[in-house]
Amino acid sequence: MSQFEAGSAGASSRIVNAGASEATGVEIDLTAAPTESLLLTLAYGYVDIDYTRFVTSVNDPVTGFPVFGDDGEALVADIADDASTTTGGPENSAAMIVQYTFPRCSFGTVVAQVDASYAGERSFAPQLNLYDASDSYTLWNARLTLQQIPVSRGELSVALWGRNLGNEEVREFGIDFGALGYASNTYRELRSVGADLRYVY
Secondary structure, eight states, rough: OEEEEETTTTEEEEOOOOEEEEEEEEEEEEOOSSSSEEEEEEEEEEEEEEEEOEEEOOOOOTTTBOOOOOTTSEEEEOTTTSOSOOOOSEEEEEEEEEEOOOBBBBBBBEEEEEEEEEEEEESSSSSSOTTTEOOOEEEEEEEEEEEEEEEETEEEEEEEEESTTTOOEEEEEEEEEEGGSSSEEEEOOOEEEEEEEEEOO
């Protein structure tokens, strides 16, 4: 995995071997159609990772600089009990989709959909700095489509959609450069709305 390192001359990252780990988890996907018009989808994922051995250089969790021992050498230790286990993804995640298809009429078929996704806390480095983590979040999206509109020899589809309707700030990646004086973060798109137009001949 990638491990961030700060230094007086700048910052860098290196690939380290976590040594040994154990993982358990479960995924559940359910789809139900209570009526011909209504479709429900639920998904849940859980993963629990435990490092049993993780020997590497030790970094200060605030500054990002290496920790030195009494002999002046960079400290190397087994950080299995302290290293973050959510660098690959959150421990808990879930998703839901509700879709309703209205009866077809002369000008096409209307389909309404609402979906939500949840992700628990996660981190971006095994040894956390101040901003190397993301809080849990829930994103809501919606879509209204008028499809199968007969046009000439083909069909037209028009859709209105909204993403991240709750305007949630979601940090996708971050690095705290600690004593170097700044932090860098990237975020997902905030609330957005739009329309799609598609013609199939």
